[in-house]
Amino acid sequence: MDSDIFPQSLSPTRPHSPEYSSLLRAGPRIRPLTQIHARLVVSGNHPGRSLLTKFLTLAVSSGHPLYARRLLPSVPNPDAFLFVSLIRASSRSPLPFHSIHFYRLMLSFSIPPSNFSFTSVLKSCADISASQLGRIIHTHVITSGFDADRFVQSALVVFYSKNGSLDVARKVFDRMPDRSVVSWNSMISGYEQNGLAGSAITVFNLMTKEEMEPDSATLAIVVSACSQLGDMDLGKWVHENYIKGKIFPLGVVLGSSLVNMYARCGHVRRAREVFDGLEDRNVVAWTAMIAGYGMHGFAEEAMELFQRMQIYGPSPNDITFVAVLSACAHAGMIDGGREAFESMKRDYGFVPRTEHHVCMVDLYGRAGLLQEAIQFIADQIPGEPGAAVWTALLGACKMHKDFDRAAEFSCKLLALEPENPSHYVLLSNIYALAGKMDQVEKIRDAMISRGWRKQAGYSLIEIDHVSFLFRMGDTSHPQTAEIYRYLEELVCRIREAGYEPETDSVLHELEEEEREVAVRFHSEKLALAFGLMSTGGGTSIRIVKxxxxxxxxxxxFKFVSGVTGRELIVRDKLRFHRFEGGVCSCQDYW
DNA sequence: TTAGGGTTAG
Structure with a gap:
């Protein structure tokens, strides 16, 4: 009679055994699990395979894979279901490499791998950068005939992307006959995570062209790509079209991505509006907003928000402190930074990592407190400081023209990373500032003999939804003559207002012709001239460098903002500069 | 007896 009322799938299932029910109640928590284990031992009943499977899986999920590994031999006739459960649980645990152990063990029991085991074990290989092993597993995928499974294919796309083999990832992706939204997201994210935001957007455009509807994960990735590119128009379009258009609710993941995007595109106020509009805000959202203030030189706002977070918000984590310290460093807020660093250790129990050390050295160094910075390195950094710490210190020596100290500490940096070209560029810039041209030549020769070139600089500006790219001394634009003429006039105007070119900045360049072009035709100046002549008064100019x-x-740029009355926003490699009325938001700390 | 995959923010 019941079957008439209940369709098959809705009919009441048999209740679980008391042991199974208590396992479900315990969940992935090791203490209740060990208590259940003890009861099983005392009762003398040997549990069946399904109960042990649930038990071992929960032990792995609770972060105790070794416990599970010790008990595994007591499972009678372990089956594929058991191994897949363990591989999957490990791949999602903080110790994903154990899934590789379970995968191997499964093969040693002559249980053939399935598409389910492949997805999880490949995820683990991706997460622990086991590139060799992942490739071997790819061969298992092919020999066991699962290479047409779209879940496995997506896992392969993720695996190759995370190993930086984007071309292989793309090959797998292109050969997928049937792509799901997750397949698309995997490929878009692969590009975005590898710093190829433009390619990420291209694939996103392809996705919409193929009429595949994006989901909220797609949008979060795309908005991140926009942050990377400084492409606020696309980011804003996503915001308005999908979220304000009520296609998707604004969740905390997409929300944090938007906060970051607006801040990094120079609109910190709009970032704050999004932040204030979020229904729930987790530590990532708060950190994004604090970092947003920090990169604009708004240290007071950053600190005020941080204080509010400590009272009303979630507990800050170590990345929050990186944002707080960096905000202090960029605004010369010495006491605030020092106190935050102490509080992080004392009140929150975080062990400072390299990022925190770098912020502190930066904090002291930028403010000209070089002795304090050196003392900090000696007192607070256990063991040998990393290259990033010395780079921060050298940057400060350069900023404050302390060439003796620069010479002393550059040896440490080069000893640590003798094959990093950017260190040589920094060093040669320091020698150039010190007027030691013989040293500059020496470094230049060393770089040339190694076949190194300085990274080519460029600036991007968007006019009427079209991006224009300028390189130093660029003559590729059809309006080149007008741009250069406009720039000459602009320089005259700011000279009248008191601008004196800083010829200091004509530093070491590798190419002879590049040296001749000098500072006047730096890419951002060309982009600025083009931006000013192409837009009406009152329009902000946004440049990404x-x-x-x-x-x-x-x-x-400071002078130009003064004489033209325009707001100029430049996002460089590390931070934001917002020029208005002759001053910059970075307060000349950068 | 048992259920299940790959993607998402600072």
Missing amino acids: NLRMCGDCHLA
């Missing part, structure tokens, strides 16, 4: 701004460009 791949390298850092040089001192002369920074000075010139």
Whole structure:
């Protein structure tokens, strides 16, 4: 009679055994699990395979894979279901490499791998960068005939992306006959995570062209790509079209991505509006907003928000402290930074990592407190400081023209990373500032003999939804003559207002012709001239630069913002500069 | 007896 009332799938299932029910209640928590284990031993009843499977899986999920591994031999006739459960649980646990052990063990029991085991074990290989092993497992995928499974294919796309083999990832993706939204997300994310935001957007466009509907994960990735590119128009379009258009609710993941995007595109106020509008805010959202203030030089706002977070918000984590310390460093807020660093250790029990050390050295160093920075390194950094710490210190020596100390500490940096070209560029810039041209030549020769080139600088500006890219001394634009003429006039105007070019900034360049072009035709100046002549008064100019701004460009932009009354926003490699009325939001700390 | 995959923010 029941079957008439209940369709088959809805009919009441048999109740679980008391042991099974208590396992479900215990969940992935080791203490209740060990208590259940003890009861099983005392009762003398040997549990069946299904109960042991649930038990071992929960032990792995609770972060105790070794416990599970010790008990595994007592499972009678372990089956594929058991191994897949353990591989999957490990791949989602903080110790994913154990899934590889369970995968191997499964093969040793002559249980053939399935598409389910492949997805999980490949995820683990991706997460622990086991590139060799992942490739071997790819061969298992092929020989066991699962290479047409779209779940496995997506897992392969993720695996190759995370190993930086984007071309292989793309090959797998292109050969997929039937792509799901997750397949698309995997490929888009692969590009975005590897710093190829433009390719990520291209694949997203392809996705919409093929009429595959994005989901909220797609949008979070795309918005991140927009942050990377400084493409606020696309980011805003996503926001307005999908979220304000009520296609998707604004969750905390997409929300944090938008906060970051608006901040990194120079609109910190809009970032704050999104942040304030979020229904729930987790530590990531708070950290994104604090970091957003920090990169604009708004240290007071950052600190105020951090204080509010400590009272009303979630507990800060170690990344929150990186944002707080960096905000202090960029605004010269010495006491605030020092106190935050102490509080992080004392009140929250975090062990400072390299990122925190770098912020502190930066904090002291930028403010000209080089002795304090050196003392900090000696007192607070256990063991040998990493290259990033010395780079921060050298940057400060350069900023404050302390060439003796620079020479002393550059040896440490080069000893640690003798094959990193950017260190040589920094060093040669320091020698150039010190007027030691013989040393500059020496470094230049060393770089040439190694076949190194300085990274080519460029600036991007968007006018009427079209992006324009300028390189130093660029003559590729059809309006080149007008742009250069406009720039000459602009320089005259700011000279009248008191601008003196900082010839200091004509530093070491590898190519002879590049040296001749000098600071006047730096890419951001060309982009600025083009932006000003192409837009009406009152329009903000937004420029994205791949390298850092040089001192002369920074000075010139300040004057230009004063004489034109325009708001100029430049995002360089590390931070934001918002020029208005002759001053910059970074307060000349950068 | 048992259920299940790959993607998402700072």
